[in-house]
């Protein structure tokens with residue numbers, strides 16, 4: 430089965446694995462699924478050929494020979510997880526909770542984390558920047574407190590490693606180096622456990638190699 434994903438030709442994050450193809454790469458590596466990557470420039474992402482695949486002109490997308498063409502990184506990870514062992518439990522109640530954590534990562538934790546990252550890049554000169562940052566960081570602190578309370582000293586969010594942890598780790602990585610995360614060393618350790626997984630390391634190295642090659646070119 431041939432799988433092809435799309436990714437930035439040259440990621441603005443300089444190969445730090447923050448672009449959302451990273452979570453798809455990681456899921457494919459956990460699943461042991463080989464994949465090809467179509468690298469796209471910002472311009473190509475807005476051209477008809479890609480817009481036919483992704484109505485919002487973004488990456489990642491996922492194409493599977495004889496299967497669906499998908500966009501939305503969470504949906505792609507779920508599609509992979511449903512077809513390969515190792516990312517969702519087999520037992521129905523545990524599986525439902527792992528999917529619940531996928532939604533929690535993308536729906537409850539990622540929005541303020543991603544908005545804060547965007548604000549710090551694009552909105553610093555706005556008159557309301559400081560107030561908006563304060564509101565976003567207060568929300569992030571509440572999310573980290575809730576996550577810390579749930580996690581306790583557990584290795585993963587709910588039993589064994591799942592796609593919920595995969596998505597949550599990719600979301601939380603964006604806080605690395607911040608005072609917000611420094612207040613929660615146990616969450617930093619949780620992220621590090623995700624980053625220590627061989628599948629994560631293969632995925633990270635692959636996306637890093639794209640940036641390195643683009644920088645050498």
Ligand SMILES: N[C@@H](CCC(=O)N[C@@H](CSCc1ccc([N+](=O)[O-])cc1)C(=O)NCC(=O)O)C(=O)O
Pocket residue numbers: 440441442443447448449450474486487488489500501502503
């Ligand atoms: N909800 C969608 C969001 C996809 C998305 O935001 N894609 C971004 C790249 S990942 C988001 C991202 C962008 C940049 C960095 N960075 O660190 O520079 C990190 C992550 C994109 O294509 N942006 C181009 C555009 O919208 O025109 C999903 O999860 O797949």
